[in-house]
Amino acid sequence: MESVVTQNVFHHVAWGTTISVYFWLVGASAGSFVISSFGWVFGIKRYKPLALTASAMAIILLLLVPILLIWDLGKPVRFIYLLLPGYWHATGPMSWGSVLIMTYPMAMIVYSWFVIRNDQKWARIVGIVSIVLALSTHWYTGVVMELNPGRFLNHTALAPLLFLTGAFISGIGALIVVLWIRDMFVRPEKRIQWSLIQEMAQYMMYGIVFDAFLLFLEFMQAVYGSENLVMAHEEVLMGVFRFSYLWLETVIGLVIPFAILVSPLKKFKAAVILASLLVAVGVYGMRIWWVMGGQYLQTFY
Amino acid sequence: MREPIDPHAGDKPRRSYGLQTPGTKGVAGTKRYAMVIDLRKCIGCMSCVIACKAEYGVPMGVWRTWVKVADKGKYPNTRRVFMPRLCNHCDYPVCVRNCPTQATFKHEDGFVLQRYNRCIGCRTCIVACPYNARHLIPMKRKDMRLPTMVADKCTFCFHRVKKGLVPACVQACVGGARIFGDMNDPESEVAKLAARETLTVLKPELGTSPSVSYIGGDWEVMSETHSYTNRSAQLRREFNTFKRNHKGDAFGDIVEGEPTMRQVAQNMVGFVRTIPHKAKDVLKAFGIFIFG
Numbered sequence: 001m002e003s004v005v006t007q008n009v010f011h012h013v014a015w016g017t018t019i020s021v022y023f024w025l026v027g028a029s030a031g032s033f034v035i036s037s038f039g040w041v042f043g044i045k046r047y048k049p050l051a052l053t054a055s056a057m058a059i060i061l062l063l064l065v066p067i068l069l070i071w072d073l074g075k076p077v078r079f080i081y082l083l084l085p086g087y088w089h090a091t092g093p094m095s096w097g098s099v100l101i102m103t104y105p106m107a108m109i110v111y112s113w114f115v116i117r118n119d120q121k122w123a124r125i126v127g128i129v130s131i132v133l134a135l136s137t138h139w140y141t142g143v144v145m146e147l148n149p150g151r152f153l154n155h156t157a158l159a160p161l162l163f164l165t166g167a168f169i170s171g172i173g174a175l176i177v178v179l180w181i182r183d184m185f186v187r188p189e190k191r192i193q194w195s196l197i198q199e200m201a202q203y204m205m206y207g208i209v210f211d212a213f214l215l216f217l218e219f220m221q222a223v224y225g226s227e228n229l230v231m232a233h234e235e236v237l238m239g240v241f242r243f244s245y246l247w248l249e250t251v252i253g254l255v256i257p258f259a260i261l262v263s264p265l266k267k268f269k270a271a272v273i274l275a276s277l278l279v280a281v282g283v284y285g286m287r288i289w290w291v292m293g294g295q296y297l298q299t300f301y
Numbered sequence: 302m303r304e305p306i307d308p309h310a311g312d313k314p315r316r317s318y319g320l321q322t323p324g325t326k327g328v329a330g331t332k333r334y335a336m337v338i339d340l341r342k343c344i345g346c347m348s349c350v351i352a353c354k355a356e357y358g359v360p361m362g363v364w365r366t367w368v369k370v371a372d373k374g375k376y377p378n379t380r381r382v383f384m385p386r387l388c389n390h391c392d393y394p395v396c397v398r399n400c401p402t403q404a405t406f407k408h409e410d411g412f413v414l415q416r417y418n419r420c421i422g423c424r425t426c427i428v429a430c431p432y433n434a435r436h437l438i439p440m441k442r443k444d445m446r447l448p449t450m451v452a453d454k455c456t457f458c459f460h461r462v463k464k465g466l467v468p469a470c471v472q473a474c475v476g477g478a479r480i481f482g483d484m485n486d487p488e489s490e491v492a493k494l495a496a497r498e499t500l501t502v503l504k505p506e507l508g509t510s511p512s513v514s515y516i517g518g519d520w521e522v523m524s525e526t527h528s529y530t531n532r533s534a535q536l537r538r539e540f541n542t543f544k545r546n547h548k549g550d551a552f553g554d555i556v557e558g559e560p561t562m563r564q565v566a567q568n569m570v571g572f573v574r575t576i577p578h579k580a581k582d583v584l585k586a587f588g589i590f591i592f593g
Contacts, residue, residue: 003382003521004533007370010540011436014427016553017568072572074422074437074450074550076579077586078402081421087402094401094425149395149507150431231526243561288565292553299554300529300540301433 011299013292015145018072020291023141024170024284025061025068026101027163030138031171033058033108033130035200040115041127050179050192055112057178058134058171062105069101093147097140104133138167145294153232154294156221162214162290166283169207172200173257173280180273194269201272204279205261212254228297236293244288253282324392324510325411325485332410333392334457335484335512336471337491337500338385340519342478345370345383352473356458358444362547363436365455366470371522371531382519385479387470388413388434388455389503389511396426396435396454404452411484411512412459420451424551427452431504432511437550440578450550450579457481484512550575 036054039047070079081087082098089095107130114123142160149155176197183191222233237245257275265271325331345368353359353366366387373380390413397405397413404419405426427435435454442449458468462481466472471479482489487496494500500514503523521527532540537557544554552568555561 002375003371003373003519003527003531005369005371005522005528005531005536006533007368008528008532008536009364009367009369010543011433012549012551013553013555014424014437014551016549016551016572017565018552018572020565021569071576071579072551074424074452075420075582077583078421081402081419087419089401089403091398092401092425093399094423098401144425145428147399148429148431150504151428227524228526231530235529240555240557241561248562288561292555295428295553296555297529298431298433298525300532301525 008300011301013295013299015291015295017288017292018068020284020287022065022068022072023163023287023291025065026138026141027167027283027287028170028174028280029058029061029065030134030164030167031169032061032175033134033171034168035172035175036111037127037131040111040120040123041131046193046196050175050196051115052112053179053182054175055108055115057175059105059108059112061174062101062108065101093140093144097137097144100133100137100140104130104137107133135164138163145290151294151298152226152228153222153236153297154290156218158214158218162211162218162286165207165211165214166286169204169211170280170283172204172207173276173278173283176200176204176276177273177280180269197269197272198266201261201266201276204276205258208254208258208261208279212258215250215254232293232297236296237289240296241289241293244285245293248285249282249289250285252278253285254279257282325409326392326510327485329485331485333484333512334390334411334462335482335491335514336387336457336468337480337494337498338513338515339478339480339494339498340383340385340515340517342476343368343383343385344476344478345381346475348473348475349385349470349479352469353455356469358442358447359453360439360442362439362549363453365434365436365453369522369528371519371527373519373521382522384515384519384522385470386432386434387513388430388457389432389509389513390455390457391512392510393508395429395431395507395509399425399429401425405454408459412457412462413454414456414459415452415454417448417451417453420448422450422452424452426454430454431507431509440550440575 032054036051036058038044039051070076073079107126111123111126111130114126139160142163145151145154146156146159179192222229257279260266260271260275325333347368350367357365359365366385369384369386371382373382390411394407394413397407401423402419402421404416405413407413422437424437427437435452438449438451438453440449461468467481471481480490480494482491484491484495486492498516500516501518502511502514541556544556548554548568548571552571555564
């Protein structure tokens with residue numbers, strides 16, 4: 001029987017662009033910090049020269065987060081409630097996140113301090129704590145949207161893994177671009193070796209493959225899923241958010257960089273930097289459809 | 302003979318999180334205020350929507366209760382279906398569980414209530430609610446002494462019920478379609494209706510155990526995807542116009558058929574423009590803190 005909705009009210013998307021930018025910033029910060037820890041925590045000595053640049057980038061990206069998050073609140077002054085014992089709510093995912101977002105930059109700053117002082121022992125200890133906090137902070141961004149059973153597109157156990165993989169590749173991508181810019185301003189002997197950049201690009205390529213695999217799993221779940229999921233995939237992801245889902249994330253962020261990194265083009269610096277830039281931008285496409293697309297369908301309900 | 306796994310199964314609340322009092326559905330000695338909406342009696346007059354707006358001064362663009370309207374069939378065999386909506390006052394509310402500042406809680410009599418003074422306007426509860434029952438009060442409203450930029454929702458007219466009255470929407474309902482009472486009291490009208498009629502709830506699969514149930518609900522109109530896919534062309538245009546002109550205070554709305562990235566950039570600009578307005582609040586708070 002034909003059935004047409006003729007009157008309804010419209011509900012706004014509650015978490016918008018600001019939150020999607022925040023998710024990208026936290027991801028790139030965590031990914032960058034993972035690279036920073038290679039030298040001092042995991043003992044891969046050739047990564048030590050870029051540790052400070054990577055952790056500085058991670059800190060700067062994360063310092064932008066409170067600006068976005070606090071001003072995004074309806075009552076910015078009350079952000080302090082998130083940390084007061086009388087207000088803190090143990091079952092709320094955002095409560096966990098507020099603790100992580102507070103402690104993670106502090107741990108990174110202390111880690112960087114020990115790196116500057118060339119203190120291997122303490123840099124390693126604090127680095128381990130920081131890396132756990134980095135991963136947890138980005139795990140939380142996946143979880144905070146996952147733990148809403150009503151938002152079926154986000155309600156998947158793959159969410160934190162998708163976020164962490166996206167963080168890893170976008171962090172490396174952004175870091176390669178930053179290192180390229182940095183190298184323009186430093187003396188030739190201080191520049192990062194090209195072989196190291198190539199190695200990082202190789203890690204990024206593995207990340208791209210894993211990210212594409214996770215995305216494929218999500219795709220399978222959506223197209224073989226419930227009516228809601230099938231509809232969300234057809235109407236939202238391939239409809240309204242087609243650009244961010246199909247073009248920005250999949251083609252620009254995964255397919256083109258992968259093609260560059262497996263082809264002979266990877267020998268050219270410009271091509272690797274382009275691939276890194278595309279990955280970093282492409283991951284933002286995922287953040288857009290994940291945050292706003294996940295809530296989109298329900299705004300009409 | 303095999304013993305039942307839990308001899309009290311059915312009498313005992315299933316689980317409770319944080320500030321939720323345990324679910325009181327069918328638990329002796331407790332109250333569970335509930336609403337039954339008899340859709341056979343609803344005539345779509347919107348009295349309930351107006352009564353609610355008047356009772357609380359609900360600002361423009363947001364609703365505590367609303368009525369969805371759908372036309373079914375083809376001329377001459379057509380039927381108009383109404384679907385009043387409001388907070389479901391779930392026994393196991395996701396919004397309460399996810400709130401980071403204990404701003405929302407489950408009252409022992411079944412109400413899910415909001416504490417404005419604790420709310421930071423993070424909108425977690427709005428994202429968590431599967432029924433779209435929550436909204437952010439806009440930055441500007443008619444009476445600026447009332448709360449702004451915090452989450453709000455239907456309270457089942459807690460203040461009226463405590464005085465022995467029924468909620469404003471129930472009082473205003475001309476067809477008597479909205480029936481309110483204690484579902485745990487076998488003598489109440491809602492309990493009698495529940496015993497006699499077939500009741501349906503929205504999204505039962507989520508396990509929230511809603512306190513709002515419907516008689517004669519149309520499965521299509523109750524479905525979430527139907528509201529999106531079966532919109533009339535006019536409603537589609539109206540929503541797009543609404544989104545284009547009123548991006549809300551969260552800046553996440555995307556107008557169909559227009560470039561996504563341009564809108565994302567516009568949303569970011571919109572967000573930046575709200576900062577000076579919010580900064581006034583911050584300065585005021587610091588002023589109070591420093592100068593008393």
